[in-house]
Amino acid sequence: MANSQLYQLTQTSFRSFSHLDWEGNIATDLADNIPMIYWPDRRWCLEANIFIQRLYKQGLSRKNGGGTLTTYAAQLSHLIRFCFKNKIDFHDLMDNHFTLFIKTLSGEKKKDGTNQAVRGPNAVRAIGKVCLDFLSAVGDFYGDANFIGPTGRILASKKTHIIQNTRRSSKPIIREYWHHNAFPTADSYKSRLPVSTENVRQLREVIQHASSSVYLKKRRYVLITLLEITGARRFEVAHLTVQSVLGAEQMEYPMLKVLTGKKGGNNEEFRLIPVLRADLNILLEFVRKNRAPLIKRTCGARNDNGILLVNERTGQGLRPNTITQEISLLRLAAGIRGDLSPHLFRHAFVTNLFIALIEREKIETADDFRRALLDGEALKREVREWTGHTRLESLEPYIHIAFALRASTQSVINQAHVSRLLESVRAKFLVLKAENTAQLSSNDNLASLESFLNAALADISHIKRLADS
Missing domain, CATH: 1.10.443.10 (Intergrase catalytic core)
Known part of the structure; x- marks a missing residue:
């Protein structure tokens, strides 16, 4: 898959609609460093930008050149390229399409003659989770409750992940994420040795x-x-x-x-x-x-x-x-x-x-x-x-x-x-x-x-x- 960037960050002066006040005036919020996503032919990607806007409203980080929002945009870019290349709208995706998408991510090789994979299993899983989260939002956008789920057109299930927190509060953090059977088996963590x-x-x-x-x-x-x-x-x-x-x-x-x-x-x-x-x-x-x-x-x-x-x-x-x-x-x-x-x-x-x-x-x-x-x-x-x-x-x-x-x-x-x-x-x-x-x-x-x-x-x-x- 091509690696061309499919988003552009909003400028420091950019503001986003917030609400109408009691007098009918438009109120806005500062919205710099939000990735605006487009298709490879430079057309505006409506569903992806609605998804990013939702994450922005949730308060995800925009620091460090876009922060977590930019990470999500980069990961979504893989699915956007796949759908563009295969001439499939997001809402028309079926389970076999998503399975092919994940296998394509796993099978991509570096172009340096080493025949090494571009990304490991954990990177593929990370991209897949974000894309399933996005497709769940697509289903909501079109009012299609059967688009993604255990019995949906895209067969996926929700799982939970418990994170131990070292802050004063002893309560663990519980995160939900989507899983698909096409995901590769998670690679055991391979720690990189410190610089010598x-x-x-x-x-x-x-x-x-x-x-x-x-x-x-x-x-x-x-x-x-x-x-x-x-x-x-x-x-x-x-x-x-x-x-x-x-x-x-x-x-x-x-x-x-x-x-x-x-x-x-x-x-x-x-x-x-x-x-x-x-x-x-x-x-x-x-x-x-x-x-x-x-x-x-x-x-x-x-x-x-x-x-x-x-x-x-x-x-x-x-x-x-x-x-x-x-x-x-x-x-x-x-x-x-x-x-x-x-x-x-x-x-x-x-x-x-x-x-x-x-x-x-x-x-x-x-x-x-x-x-x-x-x-x-x-x-x-x-x-x-x-x-x-x-x-x-x-x-x-x-x-x-x-x-x-x-x-x-x-x-x-x-x-x-x-x-x-x-x-x-x-x-x-x-x-x-x-x-x-x-x-x-x-x-x-x-x-x-x-x-x-x-x-x-x-x-x-x-x-x-x-x-x-």
Whole structure:
């Protein structure tokens, strides 16, 4: 199936009808970042847009370039292409049509000669569930109660899924979803290993030769540092602000204020993530020596949106996709084989956090750790604050990896802090090397190094206090 995008997001000024007030005036709601869906021949797709409008009214997230609504639109696009290609209206679909659709999704191969499937069983199931939900709405739209169901023209059944919640409320979340017998068997979860220290080192070392300017070198060093020390999602890194960095500088034990991106609805929620002063020193220097001059010669202070990582030409914040592209470019330049994405930094961060918590709380088994997450309010708050997770099932892969790695690790908490500090030292010298290419004075570099070493000494003192406590 073709991969051309079949939707376009509404602009920031777009408003949607809400209601008529008592005087007959039309009231509207802000409705930016809503995907407007069309057929491959660019005709308006009525049923799909009614479905998306319903989800919008339910409050599904529009963050991060459309959020959950965009995910639904992308998944619906597969069914829209299928119906368009086969000249079938949605309401005319039969069970054999839907079965063929699912088999087509499962059978599609990559065009790189590897004969690998484009998507795995779990991805096919996810698309199928959304499409059945959409077709149920189509049946409602046409008043056809027999369109989809156990005895419908499309044979599907409703199932429930229970999600354990790590929030204060002990009530689990119960979700309903559609199931069809054509769905492939769910693949067991295959956890991707966290990014390795060696791969991070390779990424850092290739920056010097793979970057066209000092600013780009410094921004890439900062990007890798942020991915390492925050465990943030790419959306969260893309929205980190200068004010967050400057605010951390004023704290006795510095913490970065990070926007939590993967939350239901469209409300903003932040968390505070502790960072080493040595790492903060690198961020502060980037803000003052590299970002500030760039803003002055591009968009200007009046048009500065305050985002930390900005485009070299425009001074505007990087998009989340750009962060993925940056890591991909550096991976290729370093000759690293296999998968290496921003999210694997998050895997490493959360896994190391869990190992540290397991050691600190003297937890012996994975089951004990799960119970501690469900029952221990302090531990739940700590995990939510550091990682932004609320669902226990989302943490399962990290729990498994953490216990596997812990078996061969001693004094993990202190080792993790010291290792992080040593990586900061390595990163700092690479940053200074980048600055030397711009022929900055040796006094500038000496002052920069002195500031960094003072920050590192403060970190060492804090680590010693942790070890002695």
